[in-house]
Amino acid sequence: xxxxxxxxxxxVIEVPQKVVEHITERNEVFYNPAMAVNRDLTVLLLRVFxxxxxxxxxxxxxxxxxxIRSIRILKEVPSVEKVFINDLSSEALKYxxxxxxxxxxxxxxxxxxxxxxxxxxxxxxYYDYVDLDPFGSPVDFLDATxxxxxxxxxxxxxxxxxxxxxxxxxxxCLRRYGAKPIDNEFYHEVGVRILIKKVAEVFFQYDLPIEVxxxxxxxxxxxxxxxxxxxxxxxxxxxxxKFGYLLYCHRCLYRSTVPLVRWNGAPRxxxxxxxxxxxxxxxxxxxxxxxxxxEEMLKExxxxxxxxxxxxxxxxxxxxxxxxxxGFYETSALGKALKLPFLPPKKxxxxxxxxxxxxxxxxxxxxxxxxxxxxxxxxxLVRE
Amino acid sequence: xxxxxxxxxxxVIEVPQKVVEHITERNEVFYNPAMAVNRDLTVLLLRVFxxxxxxxxxxxxxxxxxxIRSIRILKEVPSVEKVFINDLSSEALKYxxxxxxxxxxxxxxxxxxxxxxxxxxxxxxYYDYVDLDPFGSPVDFLDATxxxxxxxxxxxxxxxxxxxxxxxxxxxCLRRYGAKPIDNEFYHEVGVRILIKKVAEVFFQYDLPIEVxxxxxxxxxxxxxxxxxxxxxxxxxxxxxKFGYLLYCHRCLYRSTVPLVRWNGAPRxxxxxxxxxxxxxxxxxxxxxxxxxxEEMLKExxxxxxxxxxxxxxxxxxxxxxxxxxGFYETSALGKALKLPFLPPKKxxxxxxxxxxxxxxxxxxxxxxxxxxxxxxxxxLVRE
Numbered sequence: 001x002x003x004x005x006x007x008x009x010x011x012v013i014e015v016p017q018k019v020v021e022h023i024t025e026r027n028e029v030f031y032n033p034a035m036a037v038n039r040d041l042t043v044l045l046l047r048v049f050x051x052x053x054x055x056x057x058x059x060x061x062x063x064x065x066x067x068i069r070s071i072r073i074l075k076e077v078p079s080v081e082k083v084f085i086n087d088l089s090s091e092a093l094k095y096x097x098x099x100x101x102x103x104x105x106x107x108x109x110x111x112x113x114x115x116x117x118x119x120x121x122x123x124x125x126y127y128d129y130v131d132l133d134p135f136g137s138p139v140d141f142l143d144a145t146x147x148x149x150x151x152x153x154x155x156x157x158x159x160x161x162x163x164x165x166x167x168x169x170x171x172x173c174l175r176r177y178g179a180k181p182i183d184n185e186f187y188h189e190v191g192v193r194i195l196i197k198k199v200a201e202v203f204f205q206y207d208l209p210i211e212v213x214x215x216x217x218x219x220x221x222x223x224x225x226x227x228x229x230x231x232x233x234x235x236x237x238x239x240x241x242k243f244g245y246l247l248y249c250h251r252c253l254y255r256s257t258v259p260l261v262r263w264n265g266a267p268r269x270x271x272x273x274x275x276x277x278x279x280x281x282x283x284x285x286x287x288x289x290x291x292x293x294x295e296e297m298l299k300e301x302x303x304x305x306x307x308x309x310x311x312x313x314x315x316x317x318x319x320x321x322x323x324x325x326x327g328f329y330e331t332s333a334l335g336k337a338l339k340l341p342f343l344p345p346k347k348x349x350x351x352x353x354x355x356x357x358x359x360x361x362x363x364x365x366x367x368x369x370x371x372x373x374x375x376x377x378x379x380x381l382v383r384e
Numbered sequence: 385x386x387x388x389x390x391x392x393x394x395x396v397i398e399v400p401q402k403v404v405e406h407i408t409e410r411n412e413v414f415y416n417p418a419m420a421v422n423r424d425l426t427v428l429l430l431r432v433f434x435x436x437x438x439x440x441x442x443x444x445x446x447x448x449x450x451x452i453r454s455i456r457i458l459k460e461v462p463s464v465e466k467v468f469i470n471d472l473s474s475e476a477l478k479y480x481x482x483x484x485x486x487x488x489x490x491x492x493x494x495x496x497x498x499x500x501x502x503x504x505x506x507x508x509x510y511y512d513y514v515d516l517d518p519f520g521s522p523v524d525f526l527d528a529t530x531x532x533x534x535x536x537x538x539x540x541x542x543x544x545x546x547x548x549x550x551x552x553x554x555x556x557c558l559r560r561y562g563a564k565p566i567d568n569e570f571y572h573e574v575g576v577r578i579l580i581k582k583v584a585e586v587f588f589q590y591d592l593p594i595e596v597x598x599x600x601x602x603x604x605x606x607x608x609x610x611x612x613x614x615x616x617x618x619x620x621x622x623x624x625x626k627f628g629y630l631l632y633c634h635r636c637l638y639r640s641t642v643p644l645v646r647w648n649g650a651p652r653x654x655x656x657x658x659x660x661x662x663x664x665x666x667x668x669x670x671x672x673x674x675x676x677x678x679e680e681m682l683k684e685x686x687x688x689x690x691x692x693x694x695x696x697x698x699x700x701x702x703x704x705x706x707x708x709x710x711g712f713y714e715t716s717a718l719g720k721a722l723k724l725p726f727l728p729p730k731k732x733x734x735x736x737x738x739x740x741x742x743x744x745x746x747x748x749x750x751x752x753x754x755x756x757x758x759x760x761x762x763x764x765l766v767r768e
Contacts, residue, residue, distance in 0.1 A: 048707055118506055118527075118531075119506050123503060140590075143527035143528075144527075171616075172616070174645070175591060175616060204559050204562075205523050205560050205562070206524075232555075232556070232559060236558070236559065239555075239558050245647075263647050264647075277648065331652055333711045352665060
């Protein structure tokens with residue numbers, strides 16, 4: 001079998017040529033170059049995370065495949081005690097082991113397991129960091145992850161089933177995530193918020209509160225980093241304040257949220273234009289980022305060999321993390337809803353609406369202005 | 385240590401005397417005599433279930449303790465291939481092993497494991513029957529149970545955390561079960577429906593539809609038996625039709641349900657008396673029993689040595705399974721709400737309201753009449 005050598009970050013790995021050509025779940029050893037941004041951000045986040053700890057961290061990669069991620073963590077994150085590498089495929093582990101050698105990882109720094117991912121997590125717990133990077137949905141592994149994280153541990157969770165989460169397959173989303181997605185201009189943000197809600201409810205059932213450190217959508221994946229804490233009272237507060245439904249008007253773009261536990265009191269008609277409101281959720285209406293974390297990650301950027309897209313995404317997130325609205329506006333959606341004869345330049349919109357850009361969409365922006373004020377200012381802009 | 389010999393059904397077991405005196409989670413080997421009814425009903429249900437199969441069934445008891453349940457299943461259910469007995473406590477397993485011997489269970493009929501319950505289930509799957517009988521909540525084990533059940537397999541699930549499920553600790557219920565309980569006359573039925581909702585959503589995320597075969601509340605536990613099927617489309621139907629919110633009026637006892645996916649359209653005021661409506665859920669608004677199953681279980685009763693309470697409960701369920709309303713009425717609650725000068729005899733109420741009794745409450749009854757008709761007929765009865 002012909003092998004290809006790939007360099008990413010500080011790691012060099014060898015994978016079969018066919019794997020790079022065809023990314024499918026069937027490829028036993030899985031290397032997806034589009035995921036380099038995902039791994040860059042993981043390394044950056046962990047470089048910030050380890051500073052909180054007064055000891056080296058213990059890491060698990062339950063779906064390790066080629067082990068590229070574990071190798072990068074070991075080489076690029078200071079203060080890692082050990083990485084537990086697991087894959088159900090013994091074929092994948094052959095490559096993982098070869099790659100560990102290729103990168104001269106000291107044997108005492110890794111432990112390799114060949115188990116069902118959940119069994120692996122439950123048998124080797126507790127971890128400071130667990131990385132879930134499945135092909136498809138992470139739901140299969142959330143229960144074991146919640147149980148396997150140490151106090152103040154972090155989970156990095158990828159979902160590549162973005163079609164259900166984004167509203168293309170709403171029924172699948174209802175079954176899998178217990179929430180309704182929506183087809184609007186910020187559908188991917190809604191998808192990320194549904195993913196976080198699902199993760200949160202798995203943790204909450206065990207009285208484990210979470211904090212969202214970082215989250216994003218990029219190409220065909222969503223990714224969230226959550227930190228686990230302790231305390232039933234804190235969970236109560238999160239359930240009360242951070243779980244909600246999104247209300248959305250497809251006619252005038254009005255959006256608001258209603259707390260999940262106060263669903264029976266939500267308006268049914270748009271208070272701005274009177275149109276029947278659509279909805280999404282239940283979803284996470286809390287923060288998508290810890291702004292300090294995002295900023296510190298950006299500072300780590302020069303120390304990590306990264307993709308150009310990583311920098312772009314991170315810089316955008318640092319900005320938008322300062323203005324954490326639920327949902328954002330898009331120029332073209334505004335133009336369509338308001339039947340504008342032309343679209344105002346985004347720069348002008350940002351200025352006039354006190355907006356900040358979002359990484360979710362090149363033409364999207366967040367603003368704290370009330371919806372009616374947004375509509376008024378946009379109309380005025382076009383009239384001028 | 386002084387041992388006590390206990391006979392239950394066709395089984396004889398020995399447990400330390402102190403265990404029978406003090407039922408707590410800390411008792412390493414756990415035998416709760418109040419659970420005899422639970423085990424009776426399990427045996428009865430399995431005697432019906434095995435008739436569906438053209439081969440002997442494979443059974444798991446992940447939290448086996450004294451193994452009394454497994455021994456009863458082996459001795460009282462025909463056509464059991466093997467029972468997998470697990471307990472995390474090796475001390476408990478000593479007694480379990482001794483009890484297996486005491487009952488002359490052939491060694492090839494059992495396999496004893498000493499593992500975390502979820503790890504055990506995942507490593508030994510697939511099962512035709514999994515019995516979850518935890519001290520407290522079963523939520524810890526639901527994920528592994530959903531993964532460990534074979535197609536058309538059944539799970540018997542106990543919850544002894546009835547206080548949260550019944551509305552005494554609503555915040556705990558929200559955290560653990562993701563649903564709000566209610567303090568009304570049929571709070572225990574609501575608790576059972578919240579438990580089923582929780583079980584269902586764990587199964588549904590893996591595209592596994594369920595059917596509720598049997599459920600009940602008895603003393604300090606709730607219990608549900610669900611059968612696992614296949615098919616995403618069937619899950620879609622269940623999510624749409626069997627998940628809902630309960631709306632309830634504390635003033636006039638009005639009750640109705642609204643499908644979960646059509647929450648934003650529910651009335652906020654009682655359509656009968658105008659009072660603000662309370663709510664519970666999300667919960668299972670589907671069937672609590674397969675009436676044929678209940679009837680067949682009753683027919684098995686003479687073949688199984690059982691508690692008198694088992695017969696009483698089963699006979700009540702057989703009747704109420706013919707009239708599966710969400711919620712029921714209680715004589716005294718009606719008296720209070722309608723400010724009746726005296727309470728009509730239950731017998732008269734049953735006749736006049738075309739009602740059937742419920743096992744949930746000695747003074748409860750179900751009726752298909754509209755709420756306003758119930759109020760009218762009760763008022764007329766008292767006037768006469």
